[in-house]
Amino acid sequence: MTVDVAKLLGAAIAIAVGAIGPGLAIGLIGSKAVEALGRNPEAESSIRTTMILAAAFAESVAIFALVIALILKFT
Amino acid sequence: MPHISIKGEPIFEIFGLMVTNSVIATVLVTALFSIIAYLYYQESNKQHKKSFFYVINAFLKIIYDLFYSVLKENTNNFFPLLGGFFFFILLNNWFGLIPGVGSIFIVLKEHEELVKVPLLRASTADLNTTFALALTSVVSTQIFGFSYLGVKTHISKFINVSNPVNFFVGILELIQEFARIISFSFRLFGNIFAGEVLLAIMTFLLPVFFSFFSFPIFGLEIFVGFVQTLVFTMLTAVLINMAIHKQH
Numbered sequence: 001m002t003v004d005v006a007k008l009l010g011a012a013i014a015i016a017v018g019a020i021g022p023g024l025a026i027g028l029i030g031s032k033a034v035e036a037l038g039r040n041p042e043a044e045s046s047i048r049t050t051m052i053l054a055a056a057f058a059e060s061v062a063i064f065a066l067v068i069a070l071i072l073k074f075t
Numbered sequence: 076m077p078h079i080s081i082k083g084e085p086i087f088e089i090f091g092l093m094v095t096n097s098v099i100a101t102v103l104v105t106a107l108f109s110i111i112a113y114l115y116y117q118e119s120n121k122q123h124k125k126s127f128f129y130v131i132n133a134f135l136k137i138i139y140d141l142f143y144s145v146l147k148e149n150t151n152n153f154f155p156l157l158g159g160f161f162f163f164i165l166l167n168n169w170f171g172l173i174p175g176v177g178s179i180f181i182v183l184k185e186h187e188e189l190v191k192v193p194l195l196r197a198s199t200a201d202l203n204t205t206f207a208l209a210l211t212s213v214v215s216t217q218i219f220g221f222s223y224l225g226v227k228t229h230i231s232k233f234i235n236v237s238n239p240v241n242f243f244v245g246i247l248e249l250i251q252e253f254a255r256i257i258s259f260s261f262r263l264f265g266n267i268f269a270g271e272v273l274l275a276i277m278t279f280l281l282p283v284f285f286s287f288f289s290f291p292i293f294g295l296e297i298f299v300g301f302v303q304t305l306v307f308t309m310l311t312a313v314l315i316n317m318a319i320h321k322q323h
Binding site for chain 2: 014024052053056057059060063064066070071075
């Protein structure tokens with residue numbers, strides 16, 4: 001295995017494994033938000049804001065993995 | 076393949092200091108913001124105000140209410156810092172989406188060979204800028220903690236010898252403060268840089284005729300830029316709120 005191949009493989013594995021956790025997390029956040037909305041439809045705006053903030057935090061883990069993948073790819 | 080670089084590239088040199096393309100973009104955005112702020116200030120002193128004033132006022136009111144929901148009666152003390160963060164990050168995020176930023180190249184001579192370098196680059200897509208922002212956020216949080224609680228109480232959050240459990244919790248808190256710098260800076264940098272890469276790649280993935288189909292990505296990037304600004308400032312607000320109150 002040459003260095004270039006190892007780099008590409010490393011980048012692919014980094015983003016592939018790194019996307020699993022945040023994917024599950026965002027799914028859970030969405031499902032719980034819909035559940036909360038069903039119980040209390042008046043609180044829609046505050047639920048939406050909290051949900052988007054929480055989803056952004058979960059997403060940032062995937063972004064860390066993406067940064068690693070991009071660093072591997074473009075340097 | 077499009078030109079993608081993970082760091083800002085130097086354009087010219089002043090007294091041995093390299094001026095990168097992201098610095099130029101930061102200066103432009105700051106100048107733009109100063110002009111808007113000056114016009115707003117001018118307008119606020121007049122008897123009959125233009126609609127421009129009311130648009131910005133409504134926007135400021137929304138942000139103020141958002142911070143008020145976290146900080147309550149202390150909002151006025153911290154609004155200058157948080158509002159500054161908000162507008163600086165928001166304008167810089169959106170500046171990178173203007174057509175021409177990142178796609179206008181100039182040719183420079185580097186080590187006796189000619190290289191093409193983009194003239195402008197969104198400054199939040201440069202790790203230096205986001206690291207500086209994260210450092211400002213964390214250090215100012217600590218300073219506010221010292222000034223509101225006093226030196227002794229604030230230090231006791233980190234070094235607590237009352238019992239072994241509290242001692243280890245204090246050490247974890249200390250590590251967390253440093254981890255916060257990394258996570259703040261990488262979150263903002265990663266999101267904005269990934270957006271730039273996505274935009275660059277999307278137009279090249281599709282045939283030329285269909286490349287306008289990448290325009291929903293622009294909408295997504297505008298949204299991501301706004302949400303990341305909100306995340307950064309709200310997180311800073313929450314952390315400041317935690318730092319200025321005693322632990323229970």
